[in-house]
Amino acid sequence: MAASDVVFRVKRYRPESGGRPTFQEYTIPYRNDMVVLDGLNYIKDHIDPTLTFRWSCRMGICGSCGADVNGQPRLTCGTYVRDVHRGAVTVEPLSNFPILKDLVVDFDDFLRKLASVTPYIVRKDWGDLRKEYVQYPEDVEAYRQQSLCINCMLCYAACPVFGSSPEFVGPAASALALRYNRDTRDEGADARLARLNTKAGVWECTFVGECSVVCPKDVDPAAAIQTLKFLATMRHMRRLLMPGSSSR
């Protein structure tokens, strides 16, 4: 191995060959400005075309290239080898998800969880298309942070609760629920809180906070879940004290 090389240890799993996941090592040329995804692509194009991983935008917006890098869930396109390089770079599929092949994991359960929080505007009366709903800059600011999620699933890979209780609705879906509950145009907050005010909802969260540590977009799902716990409690109290009171 030359001084200008770096070793990638990549976890391989080939469903059609059977067996358990194994590690394979690749020695590739090092550049100071290379990201982990560059390394994977170098291997795919020059050494081993069978290595399988998802990617597309290479600019941290499509959310498809997540993997565990040296044990931490990361976007491989936004992780510089120089920042994680300790003799070797270990790349594994995101934890807590079923592996389909090599670094490719199954995201169906994640998408079902997103869909379960009614992630769209709910209204009785939509009005016509001649006028927008008025929303002041501070109204947009109220849900802006939670609207930045790119569905990369790193927060689920980092979450020990999701790891042991797969029915947990999880960080990104909770943040998305809060995003719509905070939107002044929405009238579906009550139903969303009812959905989340369950064991498999926000109460499963033990506030480890790893989800917010690994989030590449600073969505802070951990804080979102704590806020939802508060809102769900308030809703519960209101219903006890004022039966028949409605959503907000």
Added chain:
Amino acid sequence: MERTSFDIVVVGGGAAGLRAAIAAAESDPELTIALDAVEFFVARCPKEIIQLEHWGCPWSRDPDGRVSQRAFGGMSVKRTAFAADKVGFHILHTLFQTSMKYDRIHRFDEYFVTSLIVDGGACTGVVAMNLRGGTMVAIQGKATILATGGCGRVYEFTTNGFIKTGDGMALAYRAGVPLKDMEMVQFHPTCLPGTGILITEAARGEGGYLVNKEGERYMQRYLPGKMELGPRDILSRAMVQEMKAGRAFEGPYGLYLGLDLRHLGAKKINERIPMVRELVEKYMGLDPIHELIPVRPGQHYIMGGVSTNGKGETTLPGLYAVGETACVSINGANRLGSNSLSECLVFGAACGIAAAAFAKKKASYPRGGAAREALKKEEARVFDGLLGRERAKETVAGLRVEMQQLMERDVGIFREDSALGDACGMLGKIRDRFAAVGLADKDRVFNTELTAVLELDFMLDVALAIAHSARNRRESRGAHSRTDFPQRDDANYLKHTLAFRTDGPPRIDYVPVTVTKWEPVERKY
């Protein structure tokens, strides 16, 4: 067993495809399209912006609570609605999340379409590879909409994602539908060297300067009336001219110019273009509040595409195309910034409604015979043929790079006959060598080497259409700039190019341009 017959099959889950799917699911019968495509686009656009607003798009707002607007290149009025500088992202996620409302929308995640089913002169669905299952399936539809986006990956240096390989264009082209105006390729002036990551035009819309290594705002030499807010084609050509004149900076990835945002201040940068700062810090290690951003032009968009009318209809009954995949001809030879997203919304909706109306008229789902035959053919071509090829000297990665470098060098910002002739010849040779590409991965499940081979196959069709269309247009117009024919020539070329697929090089034909309200005149700023 999973359902495989539908009213409408949409290929592609981006902005145009999602908008079409939602429109079809809601199927608004009131909308009729009787206008010219451009007039329809202009008339319908505000409603689409408000529709997205009603669905929750986080548009940036003015202090009075209304949707904010700003200017993009070539505009003299502020008319682009925006959601900070993540407009595409927010539109996409708003549509994706809203699409979850409809049980009628059945998503096939990670299916890769390999061909169209054509039965009795009409398109009746697609054959697709289920990547997770490693199987080939026929998905039949009364109508099929292609919405796979652009084809930027035929070029070496592009802002496009890895998956933008012109699949929808090639699928239609192979079914006999012409590709229109494929020579009209847009190069965006402000891309980060090395990666090709796009720095949005909003950076200049908010007042950013372009400077050369002498610190001069060089656009005063080329377009003093518009400066940095000139259209993308003129800005990209000016950059190449500055490079040739020796006034560009030199870096590890070649020559570049500077995008200067420093005078805007931290507040404006953080509020209006936060993603610019995020990207430049992350991918260049620079802070645009204090430093120049290195930029150079790169392929960004193609004005051409599958020839359609304003409803997205192609010449093949039952087949529709929309978004960047399509060429409905609202962008002419040079698209203005922000019109591609609006195009996805306006024509996505129109196309979804037209396809729904078409499907409604058909009482029954397509007969299974043609689908079974197409399925068998694709299984033989892909699984027995391509997948059966042993690893060989020709690799998909090797040929892809050759194609990309050739397109970059000979079919780029400036073009001339001998280079275009070389490109046409060399692409033909690469097309021949493609037959010898071998595969190392023999799995059927999630075989991304196999999808890369299929994508290269699509890209070669598209690249050939671009190169031949460019060679045949012996004038300069918009983004198509010929050094050997620098003038616009309305007498001979005020017309659309059509490229038809043949077993040899594409057959090039022309059709007249629709002129309505505005007579064509020379572009002046």
